[in-house]
Amino acid sequence: MTPTPTDTLVLEESTGRQIIVNLLGFDRLGLANDVLNAVRLDGRTWFQGIRFESDGVRSEGHIRLGIDRAETIDILLQRLNAITGLVRITQALAS
Numbered sequence: 001m002t003p004t005p006t007d008t009l010v011l012e013e014s015t016g017r018q019i020i021v022n023l024l025g026f027d028r029l030g031l032a033n034d035v036l037n038a039v040r041l042d043g044r045t046w047f048q049g050i051r052f053e054s055d056g057v058r059s060e061g062h063i064r065l066g067i068d069r070a071e072t073i074d075i076l077l078q079r080l081n082a083i084t085g086l087v088r089i090t091q092a093l094a095s
Helices: 031-039 071-081
Strands: 017-026 045-054 058-067 086-093
Touching: 017 031, 017 071, 031 045, 031 058, 031 071, 058 071, 071 086
Parallel strands: none
Antiparallel strands: 017 058, 017 086, 045 058
C-alpha cells in the first residue's frame, strides 16, 4: 500500500519553521531507522522531538522538525513515501 499525504502545507518563504510529521505503518525491523535517514536532509531539517511506538504489528511515529524552507517539505514527503511499510503520513505546522 502506498502512503498518501492527507494534508498539504503551505509555508511562507521564511526560514526556521516547525512542522510535525505523524506516521503510521506496519511494524518491521529498521522502520524507525529508515524514517530517520529519510528526514536527514543535509542541514535543511533539524530534529526537535521524536517518538516511535510499536505493538509488534503497527508502528506510529511523531516527529517535530525545524525546516529551512517550504520546498524542504516536498523533498521530505517524497523520501517518506518511498519507505516500505508506511501507510499514512500527515503533517501540520507546529504551534
